[in-house]
Amino acid sequence: MTRRVALIGKPLRRRHSQVMHDAAFAAAGIDARYELMEIEPNAVERIIAEAHGPDWLGLGVTAPYKRIVAEMCDEVEPAATAIGAVNNVVRTTDGRLIGFNSDAPGFRAGVELAMDAPLEGLEIVVAGAGGAAHAVVYACLAAGALRVTIGNRTASSAMSLAARFEGLHAGSVVGVGLDDASFVSALGSARLAVNATTVGMVDPGVTMDVQALPSNATVFDLVYVPPETPLLRTARARGLRAANGSEMLIHQAAIAFERWTGVGGMAEVMRSAVAALLADAAAPA
Ligand code: NAP
Numbered sequence: 001m002t003r004r005v006a007l008i009g010k011p012l013r014r015r016h017s018q019v020m021h022d023a024a025f026a027a028a029g030i031d032a033r034y035e036l037m038e039i040e041p042n043a044v045e046r047i048i049a050e051a052h053g054p055d056w057l058g059l060g061v062t063a064p065y066k067r068i069v070a071e072m073c074d075e076v077e078p079a080a081t082a083i084g085a086v087n088n089v090v091r092t093t094d095g096r097l098i099g100f101n102s103d104a105p106g107f108r109a110g111v112e113l114a115m116d117a118p119l120e121g122l123e124i125v126v127a128g129a130g131g132a133a134h135a136v137v138y139a140c141l142a143a144g145a146l147r148v149t150i151g152n153r154t155a156s157s158a159m160s161l162a163a164r165f166e167g168l169h170a171g172s173v174v175g176v177g178l179d180d181a182s183f184v185s186a187l188g189s190a191r192l193a194v195n196a197t198t199v200g201m202v203d204p205g206v207t208m209d210v211q212a213l214p215s216n217a218t219v220f221d222l223v224y225v226p227p228e229t230p231l232l233r234t235a236r237a238r239g240l241r242a243a244n245g246s247e248m249l250i251h252q253a254a255i256a257f258e259r260w261t262g263v264g265g266m267a268e269v270m271r272s273a274v275a276a277l278l279a280d281a282a283a284p285a
Helices: 016-028 039-051 066-070 078-083 103-115 131-142 155-165 181-187 230-237 246-261 266-278
Strands: 001-009 033-037 055-060 088-091 097-100 122-126 147-152 172-177 191-197 218-221 241-243
Touching: 001 016, 001 039, 016 033, 016 246, 039 055, 039 131, 055 097, 055 246, 066 097, 078 097, 078 103, 078 131, 088 246, 103 191, 103 218, 103 241, 103 246, 122 131, 122 181, 131 147, 131 155, 131 172, 147 155, 147 181, 155 172, 172 181, 218 230, 218 266, 230 241, 246 266
Parallel strands: 001 033, 001 055, 122 147, 122 191, 147 172, 191 218, 218 241
Antiparallel strands: 055 088, 088 097
């Protein structure tokens, strides 16, 4: 029996996940395939019902279904509940569906690799307050960051995100507008600056003034299409450490793969498989 994993979302423009997971299934000798399912909202419930069946290993979930799927799982892991988003589902051997979030641990793995240092004890600025920013802020605080300053174009969303995590961990968290003076001053003492917006992918420009960062700061942009955003280009021109979101993408996929199959250590296989797509500056954003 060929086992199945499907990525559900709408629209689905990218093949990165499919390429990584199919390469890992082949390398691990597992008879399974990863399908892209661009579905309408009224089809989500049917797919979830189907995914209880024995031929399924689980699901990948992307926008706009990360919240709705959480409500349809038999169980949601605490971290995914805290973040407010399920981006993967694993089917247990007794047919239960468990929702989890691999973006947070994927981000942590990717960013710690980029910094060559742990998140613990750091002052961090995060631009953005959407789905990805929720996972990023959670990961930073859960890893023991000292202070996280969230700046968002819509300041109220940054404040809501900060309020969501306030007091849950030892580190402090504050949400402000992207152009607020306190965001600009937080840049001055940040060891890590994260772009978790779509700026650089969808809209041109940058979300923060790289010149305001200290010289030992790392700039991490979740965007991986295009491979080098204006933010990363400016950071590198200043001599700062800088990395895009490709290692986060690879690590979150490897984490999900291990949950579905029990087979770990697939990051290198996935990295090789997706390298050409990641290098393609003309790939769809
Ligand atoms: P989202 O939920 O739609 O959030 C979008 C965010 O971008 C919001 O904070 C929004 O601010 C901000 N934004 C949009 N246009 C802006 C502009 N012109 N100026 C300033 N801010 C703007 O998206 P998401 O799911 O969080 O994804 C964010 C990015 O992360 C995407 O590029 C996505 O590809 C990337 N991502 C990467 C990985 C990875 O593995 N590397 C994983 C997940 C996501 P407002 O609230 O003001 O609208």
